[in-house]
Amino acid sequence: MPTTREALLNAALAALRGLPWSAVRMVDVASAAGVSRQTLYNEFGSKEGLARALVRREADAYLRGVERALGAGPDAATRLVSVAEWTVGEAAERPLLRALLTGCWGDRLPAPRAAAVRSRVLAGTPAQRRADAGPPAPGELLAAVRERWRTALGRDGAGPGEEACELAVRLALSYVVAPDSRGLGALLRHTLSATSRTAEDR
Structure with missing residues (x-):
């Protein structure tokens, strides 16, 4: 309940x-x-506070989904592909998430700003105080995904580095902004493979 x-x-x-x-x-x-x-x-506290909480919940749900995707799959490259494909699918279904990931807020969506410091201090619950700090910028979400990738690599001990993770998410965001019928997974696997070969040749 x-x-x-x-x-x-x-x-x-x-x-x-x-x-x-x-x-x-x-x-x-x-x-x-x-x-x-x-x-x-x-x-x-206010309609603006409700908007901030709604947007914060979307960001948190996205990062939980990233963690799930990074925990499944037989190898690191497959997990990165899963994160990228999941990101595109979720952004297509969830306008608030799409706005968070791209920074493009339409007229129909709340586009909350951080609450004044005094309002944040006075907020009644820890969850609202956190929401009142304002929504994460696209770059902050990307950094949070990289952090989760570092944690996943720490468990596995091997796999593509942070640059590969950033490449995967940025490629996914390009599909969010400009959808393409060509498969993201195949393109990403090819790109990761080419990047890996280039690194080995150095």
């Missing part, structure tokens, strides 16, 4: 599927979640 916070975030996301963020009303989000409007304000 979702917590009150999760129920409110789910209700806000559901409302956003049919309406631009500017038309999403706090009273409707609270009603859909089965709580009072005051409860909603107690949890998030």
